[in-house]
Amino acid sequence: LWGRGPRGLPPGPWGLPVVGYLPWLDRLRPHETLTALSRRFGPIFTVPMGGVRAVVLAEEALVRTALAREACSGRAPLYLTHGLMQGHGLICAEGPMWREQRRMVAGALKNLGAVKSAGPRRDRLQARISKGVSALLESLTGREDVEDGVDPHGHLTEAVGNVVNDVVFGRTWAPDDPTWLWLQRIQDEGTKLIGVAGAINFLPFLRLLPQNGRVIHWLKEGQRSQHALYADLVAEARAALAPQGPPRQDDDDGVQGVQDGDNLLGAWLLEATRRPDSPFYTDRQLHFLLADLFGAALDTTVTTLRWLMLFVATHPEAQQRAHRELDEVLQGRAPTLDDLASLPFVAATIMETQRIRSVTPLGIPHGVREDTVLEGYVIPKGTMLIPLQWAIHMDPSRWGDPQEFRPERFLGEDGAVLRPDGFIPFQTGKRMCVGDEWARMMLFMFSAGLLQRLHLSLPDGEEADLEGVCGITLTPKDQRIRCAARNP
């Protein structure tokens, strides 16, 4: 019977046999149910979720302590991680496979220019991002229907997507390319279908119900055909890598040379040739890894930018201040990463967006690999740890008025950007987002470009839903936004 479990676990609500607390978890807003529980039980509490025991960490110091530990560096025993991904890729890998692939990806991202310090490498990545920003601005402006507005979702996916494709696969696709449209759709529906808190993750028997069976079939089928596409891309990249292979080609035909590790796929293939005996460099693993990188980079970045556009469109004072700052500092020229320090309000607007609508409100859960003690409680091996970002980013004792969109809360008295401890959109510790630097670069370049060149507002008489819906990520609902061109 599911109760509080063995002695020594943190307190928490009782649950029903088999399903535990799942029936009380708001399916669309699980982060709010859990945040309410944290007010009742404190910053560390246990929630029985079907066959998985979850311990929720609702305070930043606790999250930092736990996620810094080797014992907490696993992934939770969910259907999503262990059933569908089978420990492959990077997001769901554990142990030696995770360590090796993480080392490889982190190194490759640095080589590609995802670094804080200015230099030729970073310039090169910046140029690749700038292409996406220009494409986005072009597609959002120059339209006939400015008054009616346009839902930026598809436009953002297209523009950010091609930056991600370029860096991950070393190629881009034309907007109407059927393969690219299919890849976008499968990604979008997949993240909607599998919620972190979805019961399917915790209750094996639910997978047998017809409606769930269809979802699982769809996911597996999607995964299979996605991997088949990756197999083609890998073959293409391998051919380009071969010593006597064709000389480096240009962007024009969509294929770039990988000889210099110009993209993550190329970097992985190079590393694989250096480690022919390694069990971690198999094609199967590569397909999972590519899916992880594509998915983790695209969905999070696009969702953050969608929230930013929505909050800016509904907060005219913040928008005005951003416009003023951009006009004064840039005098009409396009922003670059070197301008980041001179554009504190723009930086603060991005941070405030990431705070007020955590893209991953339940964080990305970890799994406990060995029994470990936290705050005097024994957390057994196999427990799922939920670093509840939502509770931390919306904590009234830390932020005062967490429900208000106020970018200036991230600015000090001297006007410089503050980096409060309680701001953890990329999580912390050993598994902290490996793409954080690249993500920050994209968020800044896209946000600064959008804010400089557009005036955003809602179509007349419309009210936006600022709450969103929660799958793996918390995303806004469809919403048209007027994007009027401005000439700073």
Ligand code: HEM
């Ligand atoms: C706004 C953008 C992004 C946000 C908010 C975000 C957030 C996160 C979070 C919360 C985690 C979980 C960390 C943990 O388990 O402790 C994570 C992991 C990860 N992210 Fe990101 N991310 C973003 C962009 C990116 C990008 C651009 C990439 C591209 C490389 C990326 C790749 C990954 C990968 C591979 C992991 C798994 C790391 C591991 O398990 O070792 N993310 N991200």
